[in-house]
Amino acid sequence: MTAGLDSPVKDKNYDLVSVLQASLQYAWQLEAYIADAEKQGDGELASWFRRIQENNMKAGEQGKRLLAQRLSRETG
Numbered sequence: 001m002t003a004g005l006d007s008p009v010k011d012k013n014y015d016l017v018s019v020l021q022a023s024l025q026y027a028w029q030l031e032a033y034i035a036d037a038e039k040q041g042d043g044e045l046a047s048w049f050r051r052i053q054e055n056n057m058k059a060g061e062q063g064k065r066l067l068a069q070r071l072s073r074e075t076g
Contacts, residue, residue, distance in 0.1 A: 013070060020063035027056035 030053040037046035 013067065016063060016067055016070070020060060020067060023056045023063060024060040027053050027060060030056070 030049050034046050034049045034053070037043075037049060
C-alpha cells in the first residue's frame with residue numbers, strides 16, 4: 001500500500017479491483033482526449049493518447065484475468 005493512502009478495506013483483492021477500475025476508467029476517458037486532439041489537428045498527441053489507452057486496456061484485461069483466477073481459487 002502506498003504511504004499516506006489508506007484503503008478503506010485492507011484486502012489485496014480490493015486493491016486489485018481498485019487498480020483495475022482506474023485503468024479501465026482512464027482508458028475510457030482517453031476517448032475524449034483523443035477526440036479533442038484530433039479536432040485540433042494534433043495527430044501526434046492523438047497517437048500518444050492512443051498508446052496510453054492501449055496500455056491501460058491491456059492492464060485492464062490482465063487485471064480482469066488475474067481477479068477471475070484469484071476469486072476462482074478462493075471460492076472453489
